[in-house]
Amino acid sequence: MEEDSIKKLFDGFNPELTSDTMFMSRLQRNMEAVELVKRNSAAVRRRNKTAVVVAALAGFVTGVLLTLLLPHICSWFSTIELYLPGLNMQPLTLDTQLLYWLAAAMVSGITAHNAYEITISRLSTANEMDANSK
Secondary structure, X not given: OHHHHHHHHHHXXXXXXXXXXXXXXXXXXHHXXXXXXXXXXXXXXXXXXXXXXXXXHHHHHHHHHHHXXXXXXXXXHOOOEEOOOXXXXXXXXXXXXXXXXXXXXXXXXXXXXXXXXXXXXXHHXXXXXXXXXX
C-alpha cells in the first residue's frame, strides 16, 4: 500500500535535464566564483596578519619608550597634589607609579589599536588600486 502511494507520487515526475554544455558552463562559473572568494579570503588573512604585526611592534615600541621615560614622567607626576580648600586636611598625594603605569598601558594600547586600523586601511586601499589597475 505504501509502495503504491510512493509510485503514484513519482509517476508524474519527469524533470527536464539541461544540456551538458549548459551544465558545464554553470559549473565553470561557480568554480570561478569559489576561486575568487578563496583569493579574497587569503588576501584578507594576509592583510590582517600584517596589521597585527605592525600593531604589536607599535605597542611594544611605545611601551619601551614610556618605560625609558619613567624617571622623568614620575618626577612630573610627583608635583601633582590634590588640595580641597573647604576641608582642613593635608594635601593628598597620589601614587604616581600606579598612575604612570595606567597611563603608559592606555597609551600603548591606543597606539597599537590605531596602528592596526591605519595599516588595515592602507593595505585595503593599496589592494583595491592594484585590482583596478589589472
